[in-house]
Amino acid sequence: MFSRPRIPGAKPPRFQGFLRGIRRLWSSLKNTEVFVGSFALLIVLGTIGLKVLPGIYKEAPLGWTDAAFTATSAVCVTGLIVVDTATYFTFQGQLFLLLLIQLGGIGMMSLATLVIMALGGRPSLRSEAAATVINPGLSEITPRKLVLAVIRFTFAFESIGALLLYILWVPKMGWREAIWPAIFHSVSAFCNAGFSTYSDSLVQFSESPATLLVISCLIISGGLGFVVMEELIRYFQKPKHKRRTLSLHTKLVLWSTMLLIFVGASLFLLFEWNEGLNKLSVTDRIVNALFLSITPRTAGFNTVDYASMTTSTNFLTILLMTVGGAPGSTAGGFKVTSLAILVLLASSRLRARQSVTFAERSIPDETVQRAVGLLVVGGGIIVFGIFLLAGIGDLFGQHELFLVEAFEVVSAFNTVGLSMGATSHLSVQACWVVIFLMFIGRVGPLSLAAVLQVRFAQRGTFRYAHEDVIVG
Amino acid sequence: MFSRPRIPGAKPPRFQGFLRGIRRLWSSLKNTEVFVGSFALLIVLGTIGLKVLPGIYKEAPLGWTDAAFTATSAVCVTGLIVVDTATYFTFQGQLFLLLLIQLGGIGMMSLATLVIMALGGRPSLRSEAAATVINPGLSEITPRKLVLAVIRFTFAFESIGALLLYILWVPKMGWREAIWPAIFHSVSAFCNAGFSTYSDSLVQFSESPATLLVISCLIISGGLGFVVMEELIRYFQKPKHKRRTLSLHTKLVLWSTMLLIFVGASLFLLFEWNEGLNKLSVTDRIVNALFLSITPRTAGFNTVDYASMTTSTNFLTILLMTVGGAPGSTAGGFKVTSLAILVLLASSRLRARQSVTFAERSIPDETVQRAVGLLVVGGGIIVFGIFLLAGIGDLFGQHELFLVEAFEVVSAFNTVGLSMGATSHLSVQACWVVIFLMFIGRVGPLSLAAVLQVRFAQRGTFRYAHEDVIVG
Ligand SMILES: [K+]
Ligand SMILES: [K+]
Numbered sequence: 046m047f048s049r050p051r052i053p054g055a056k057p058p059r060f061q062g063f064l065r066g067i068r069r070l071w072s073s074l075k076n077t078e079v080f081v082g083s084f085a086l087l088i089v090l091g092t093i094g095l096k097v098l099p100g101i102y103k104e105a106p107l108g109w110t111d112a113a114f115t116a117t118s119a120v121c122v123t124g125l126i127v128v129d130t131a132t133y134f135t136f137q138g139q140l141f142l143l144l145l146i147q148l149g150g151i152g153m154m155s156l157a158t159l160v161i162m163a164l165g166g167r168p169s170l171r172s173e174a175a176a177t178v179i180n181p182g183l184s185e186i187t188p189r190k191l192v193l194a195v196i197r198f199t200f201a202f203e204s205i206g207a208l209l210l211y212i213l214w215v216p217k218m219g220w221r222e223a224i225w226p227a228i229f230h231s232v233s234a235f236c237n238a239g240f241s242t243y244s245d246s247l248v249q250f251s252e253s254p255a256t257l258l259v260i261s262c263l264i265i266s267g268g269l270g271f272v273v274m275e276e277l278i279r280y281f282q283k284p285k286h287k288r289r290t291l292s293l294h295t296k297l298v299l300w301s302t303m304l305l306i307f308v309g310a311s312l313f314l315l316f317e318w319n320e321g322l323n324k325l326s327v328t329d330r331i332v333n334a335l336f337l338s339i340t341p342r343t344a345g346f347n348t349v350d351y352a353s354m355t356t357s358t359n360f361l362t363i364l365l366m367t368v369g370g371a372p373g374s375t376a377g378g379f380k381v382t383s384l385a386i387l388v389l390l391a392s393s394r395l396r397a398r399q400s401v402t403f404a405e406r407s408i409p410d411e412t413v414q415r416a417v418g419l420l421v422v423g424g425g426i427i428v429f430g431i432f433l434l435a436g437i438g439d440l441f442g443q444h445e446l447f448l449v450e451a452f453e454v455v456s457a458f459n460t461v462g463l464s465m466g467a468t469s470h471l472s473v474q475a476c477w478v479v480i481f482l483m484f485i486g487r488v489g490p491l492s493l494a495a496v497l498q499v500r501f502a503q504r505g506t507f508r509y510a511h512e513d514v515i516v517g
Numbered sequence: 518m519f520s521r522p523r524i525p526g527a528k529p530p531r532f533q534g535f536l537r538g539i540r541r542l543w544s545s546l547k548n549t550e551v552f553v554g555s556f557a558l559l560i561v562l563g564t565i566g567l568k569v570l571p572g573i574y575k576e577a578p579l580g581w582t583d584a585a586f587t588a589t590s591a592v593c594v595t596g597l598i599v600v601d602t603a604t605y606f607t608f609q610g611q612l613f614l615l616l617l618i619q620l621g622g623i624g625m626m627s628l629a630t631l632v633i634m635a636l637g638g639r640p641s642l643r644s645e646a647a648a649t650v651i652n653p654g655l656s657e658i659t660p661r662k663l664v665l666a667v668i669r670f671t672f673a674f675e676s677i678g679a680l681l682l683y684i685l686w687v688p689k690m691g692w693r694e695a696i697w698p699a700i701f702h703s704v705s706a707f708c709n710a711g712f713s714t715y716s717d718s719l720v721q722f723s724e725s726p727a728t729l730l731v732i733s734c735l736i737i738s739g740g741l742g743f744v745v746m747e748e749l750i751r752y753f754q755k756p757k758h759k760r761r762t763l764s765l766h767t768k769l770v771l772w773s774t775m776l777l778i779f780v781g782a783s784l785f786l787l788f789e790w791n792e793g794l795n796k797l798s799v800t801d802r803i804v805n806a807l808f809l810s811i812t813p814r815t816a817g818f819n820t821v822d823y824a825s826m827t828t829s830t831n832f833l834t835i836l837l838m839t840v841g842g843a844p845g846s847t848a849g850g851f852k853v854t855s856l857a858i859l860v861l862l863a864s865s866r867l868r869a870r871q872s873v874t875f876a877e878r879s880i881p882d883e884t885v886q887r888a889v890g891l892l893v894v895g896g897g898i899i900v901f902g903i904f905l906l907a908g909i910g911d912l913f914g915q916h917e918l919f920l921v922e923a924f925e926v927v928s929a930f931n932t933v934g935l936s937m938g939a940t941s942h943l944s945v946q947a948c949w950v951v952i953f954l955m956f957i958g959r960v961g962p963l964s965l966a967a968v969l970q971v972r973f974a975q976r977g978t979f980r981y982a983h984e985d986v987i988v989g
Binding site for chain 2: 312315316355356357359360361364387388390391410413414417418421422428431432435436438445446447448450
């Protein structure tokens, strides 16, 4: 066998073969597999990093379970913590966490968008002449360009956010001390990660409305998703007379996000006006209620101690955590579009309409059924998770209140990161349940939707006879 | 004007006119309106009865709120109690309650079956040549015959049940003393009412497996619904070679009921083997676990103190309470068929099938969408109820655990009647919330389905263009 002369500095042939193998494996993978695989790989690398990197801890290094927990929480941008990010990690440690968060956030946005675009040519839509595809501007972009666009877009938002936070925090912290917290919180907020370099998260800022509003804007931007933000930017760049109407998806995301924020904030004001928020001024109460409504979907910064809030507040927080943000964003959850479709379905049945309609467009039946499928599967996983956590608690004598356990499971599965205080007491077994929930919550619903969708195209050619069943 | 000669004993003309008016009003009502109206009327009459009838209380007569609560709980066969049926009511009082329960149970079965039959000619089914109607044997029966059949059928089951309970209880209670409890518990069990003449409900029978099994059979029979039981009886009356296959509805009800009972019992055994059931023999543990699995759907007899059970048991009980029994039965809840359809929908999407299928039949899309609509509306009402109860509790300083409040709301809305102990502490405002939940839970989902169905027939002639939306 002829061997090429070895050039100094070039890779040895065996290594090149290895690279070729990797490249071949990569290109044979489906979008969904790439998506799930990248997150798994990133978590494994993050865990190893937390175990082997020097100088990242101020105290004793983390054990394997805690390292896996922390890496999963960072990569899945969940924000649940078993150790205090502020006091446990050195600057290098926090930098490594922020790297994992940033990679997790960008990976989520770009890969989820790729998976969404791969679903473009749906059978029911191809047969429909008048069908509009979701965001036509994106339909011919290559994966490479898409990832670059997501990165540009992310850094633009995070830079503006960091600058604003820096300006706000300089008077309090000083020129040098404000740099790192401003960067960290801007990235953490835009990625909906919810990690903080402060032990009390953002409780100290509960009377700094400007800070809360900047962070709220970052959370909302990250939670709208690339598809929506890209369309919005293109829309506003055009002169007014050239603007065409926004896509149905973007309209639905914007409307449901707005409604959720304002209805949520009003309810929190109602529940906590004379309770948890009673010591604040009226402006601060309103800003804090807004923040309480925005942070559970699914950023996870605290401005209050949830364990001391009313039951109604905690229950509403659980509901908002379950809803989450928009698809293809850094947010987790059941997604605002899925919720909107279910509500529209119920309301269209009440108004004698056969199809689910919004803004003078009807939503395909397949999409409606996928939303229902996600609800059933997601609900099943949450129920199973609560049983596991409660069962493990019973086994090891760590009885927690039901609300606390439900809060923890919902927070983990929807990658929120809020907690009523159970996270630091979890047993090793319970830790692994939560790790599993964070991972499946991050990649699960969307990749599941993709798998369902791919299978759907291979539809059978026969159909059983109809027979009806009575429902409730 | 010519007036007819008055015959002694005949009704005066004005009264006849009144009767004619009533009859005309009655015949102009739709099935759904009759259904909802009958329950409202029965509740009002029951409340007035509890206020004016003499000799029904051993202690001070009930106030209006408590009387309305008790009447609603009896007519809606819920079984939540603000006063102890055993010690508060005389024999006459218990007899009056049993009358309300019996009328509520028979009314539910017959009117719900009428509403179901009125939905027979669905547009999507009429166009389907191969469509089989639900229970063809019932398709030509008149309302009068149907009600009579339901009454015959109810009394047959209740008589057998009472006889068996009497035989079991004579050795312990004596010939005379066993009569009333046997009748009361048989009716209460078949009607899924859950009222008991014992202060501790059935806790004293937790080591009497025969009693628990008889009551379980009554609960299950009442919860299958008239349509299913009628078909089963006709099926087994025929000689073997003449039997045709059971309808899809009956198959689905039987399978899902069986699965729920056995999966539920296994989980309760797992949760309580070394906890709440640890003092019982192995046989008693199994029978009690079966009973724990059967009674929440939606009979509501206690054999245990739920406040002292594990969190997992209480959560599973909440889930089972939400599912309930079959449509057109004495049971409440979301209904086993609705749950089965949602699970089948999720699983059919996973198996690349376009339609929801079971037993080689496909279930019409309209039915699937109705189940989803019911889930969204029912879930919304439960969430709203929990907020109301928690809010009222906050207002009046009666803070209960979240699990206790959720348990109470789910129990009321699904007409179950189990409680973790909140019922007797409810404020007047909270009492009315629960009364409202019991009523809407009893008539709501089914009549709502009917209204949705009727509206559905008047479908519009235009349809908007399709445009897709991304879901999670
Ligand atoms: K988060
Ligand atoms: K009941």
